[in-house]
Amino acid sequence: MTGPAPMPMVGLREDAVVDAADGVVTITQPFGAVTLRGVPRAVESLLRELPGTLAGEDDLAERLLAAGGTSQEAAVLYLTLSRLHPVLVHAVEPLLRVAPIARDAGFRLPALTPQDTVSLSRFAFVRRSEQGLVLESPMSRHRVTLTEDAMPLLAALARPVLVKEAPEALAHLVAAGMAFAGDAEERDPALRAWDFHDLLFHSRSRSGRHDQPFGATFRFADELPPEPAVKRPPEGAAVELYAPSLEEAAVADPPFTTVLESRRSVREYAAPPTLRQLGELLYRAARVKDVHGPVPGRPYEASSRPYPGGGAAYELELYLTVARCEGLDGGVYYYDPLGHRLVTLPARPEDTRAMLAVARLATGGLADPDVLITVTSRFRRVSWKYSGLAYAATLKNVGVLYQTFYLVATAMGMAPCALGSGDADLAARAFGLDWATESSVGDFLIGGAPAGSGP
Numbered sequence: 001m002t003g004p005a006p007m008p009m010v011g012l013r014e015d016a017v018v019d020a021a022d023g024v025v026t027i028t029q030p031f032g033a034v035t036l037r038g039v040p041r042a043v044e045s046l047l048r049e050l051p052g053t054l055a056g057e058d059d060l061a062e063r064l065l066a067a068g069g070t071s072q073e074a075a076v077l078y079l080t081l082s083r084l085h086p087v088l089v090h091a092v093e094p095l096l097r098v099a100p101i102a103r104d105a106g107f108r109l110p111a112l113t114p115q116d117t118v119s120l121s122r123f124a125f126v127r128r129s130e131q132g133l134v135l136e137s138p139m140s141r142h143r144v145t146l147t148e149d150a151m152p153l154l155a156a157l158a159r160p161v162l163v164k165e166a167p168e169a170l171a172h173l174v175a176a177g178m179a180f181a182g183d184a185e186e187r188d189p190a191l192r193a194w195d196f197h198d199l200l201f202h203s204r205s206r207s208g209r210h211d212q213p214f215g216a217t218f219r220f221a222d223e224l225p226p227e228p229a230v231k232r233p234p235e236g237a238a239v240e241l242y243a244p245s246l247e248e249a250a251v252a253d254p255p256f257t258t259v260l261e262s263r264r265s266v267r268e269y270a271a272p273p274t275l276r277q278l279g280e281l282l283y284r285a286a287r288v289k290d291v292h293g294p295v296p297g298r299p300y301e302a303s304s305r306p307y308p309g310g311g312a313a314y315e316l317e318l319y320l321t322v323a324r325c326e327g328l329d330g331g332v333y334y335y336d337p338l339g340h341r342l343v344t345l346p347a348r349p350e351d352t353r354a355m356l357a358v359a360r361l362a363t364g365g366l367a368d369p370d371v372l373i374t375v376t377s378r379f380r381r382v383s384w385k386y387s388g389l390a391y392a393a394t395l396k397n398v399g400v401l402y403q404t405f406y407l408v409a410t411a412m413g414m415a416p417c418a419l420g421s422g423d424a425d426l427a428a429r430a431f432g433l434d435w436a437t438e439s440s441v442g443d444f445l446i447g448g449a450p451a452g453s454g455p
C-alpha cells in the first residue's frame with residue numbers, strides 16, 4: 001500500500017476529562033474512570049493536555065524533557081502510557097484512530113511477521129457516524145475512525161492481507177479486535193455459532209460493551225409527540241366480540257398449577273375455534289383494561305393490559321388471519337383492544353393464503369392453521385422512550401404475550417402454538433402497514449380444541 005509513512009500515536013478521546021493533582025491522575029470517560037497514583041508533576045501536565053490530541057510516545061517524552069523534566073520522569077511517562085493503554089486512543093496517522101468505547105478495552109499490539117496474513121472480522125462493519133466513517137464490531141471494545149487514506153487498505157481487506165502491506169495499521173486493527181491473524185476467528189466454535197446481526201444486536205441491546213446512549217433517555221421528547229397509548233383502529237366493518245364474565249371464568253378455569261402443567265403446543269385440531277372463543281381469548285389475554293394519562297417520570301400515555309409490558313408502552317398490536325372460525329368469515333382482521341372488536345381489513349386473498357402457508361411452514365407442515373394471530377409492533381412507542389434496547393424490549397414483550405395466550409388458551413381448552421418465524425414484508429402488505437412504522441414481530445396459532453380432546 002502506498003502513501004505517507006504511517007505514524008503510531010496516542011491520545012485521549014475528546015470527551016475524556018483528566019483530573020490531576022498531587023500525583024493522583026483520574027481519567028474519566030463516558031464508560032468509566034481510571035485512577036493512577038504516584039504520577040510525577042511533569043507527566044501530570046502532559047496527560048492534562050491529551051484529550052482530543054494525538055502525539056507519538058517519543059514526542060511526548062521529548063516535550064517532557066524540553067520542559068525541564070528528568071530522564072527518570074520520561075521513563076515514568078512511558079510506564080504510565082503503557083498502564084493507560086486500555087483508555088488511550090491509538091492512532092496510525094493519517095489512516096485510522098482506534099478509540100475505546102467500553103471498560104476493559106484492552107489494547108495490545110500483536111507480534112506479527114511480514115508474511116503473516118490478517119483478515120477483517122466477519123462481525124466488523126463500516127458506517128457513517130458523527131466522527132465520519134467508522135469501523136465497529138460487537139467483538140471490539142473500540143471504534144475505529146477511518147480517513148480517506150485508509151480506503152485502499154479497507155478495500156484490500158475484502159480478502160486476507162499480508163502484514164508487510166500495512167504493518168502498523170493491521171497490527172492496530174488486530175489489537176482493536178476488528179481483524180485477526182490467520183484463521184483464529186473461523187476456528188473459534190463460540191463465534192462460529194453467531195450470525196453477524198445477532199451478535200451485533202446482542203452487544204448493543206445490553207449495556208457494558210459500547211458507549212451509545214442506553215436506557216430510558218426520552219431522546220425524542222423535544223422533537224416528536226409520543227405515539228398514543230392505543231392505536232386508532234383502521235377503517236373497516238366491525239365484528240363485535242364476546243366479552244366473558246371474569247368471575248365466571250375464574251370459577252370455570254382449572255386450577256393455575258393444572259393449567260401451567262398441562263400447557264403444551266398443539267398443532268392438530270379437533271375443531272376450528274368459534275367466534276365466541278376468540279372473543280374470550282382476546283379479552284382475557286390482550287384487551288386494554290385502562291388508559292392512563294402522563295404522570296411525572298412517565299411523560300406519555302400508558303395503558304394496562306392482562307400481560308406485562310416494558311414501560312407500560314404496550315406497542316404490540318394483533319391481527320388475525322382466519323382460515324376457519326365458526327361464526328366469522330375467512331379473511332384478515334385487526335383486533336381493536338379498547339373497543340374489544342375486530343375490524344375487517346381489505347387483504348388480498350393471495351396474501352391471506354400466503355400468511356397461512358408461511359405459518360404452516362413454521363410448524364414443519366404439521367399444522368393446517370385455523371386462526372393465525374400475528375403480533376406487530378408500533379416501534380416508536382418504545383424507541384421514543386428507550387435508546388439501545390427498544391427492539392430487544394419489544395421481543396421480550398412478545399414472549400410474555402405468547403405465554404399469556406398459552407395459559408388462557410389452555411385454561412379454555414383451546415389449541416395454542418407459538419411460532420418463531422414469519423414474513424414481515426408479507427404481513428405489512430396483508431395488513432396495509434408501513435414496514436418501518438409497524439411490522440410483524442411474532443405469530444401465534446390458535447385452534448378450537450386439541451385433536452383427541454373430543455368434540
Ligand SMILES: Cc1cc2nc3c(=O)[nH]c(=O)nc-3n(C[C@H](O)[C@H](O)[C@H](O)COP(=O)(O)O)c2cc1C
Nearest residue numbers: 263264265266267362363364402417418419420421
Ligand atoms: C418463542 C417460541 C417460538 C416457537 N416457534 C415455533 C415454531 O415456529 N413452530 C412450532 O411448531 N412451534 C414453535 N414453538 C413451540 C415450541 O416448539 C414448543 O414450545 C416446545 O417444543 C415445547 O413444547 P410445549 O410447548 O408443548 O411444551 C415456539 C415456542 C416459542 C416460545
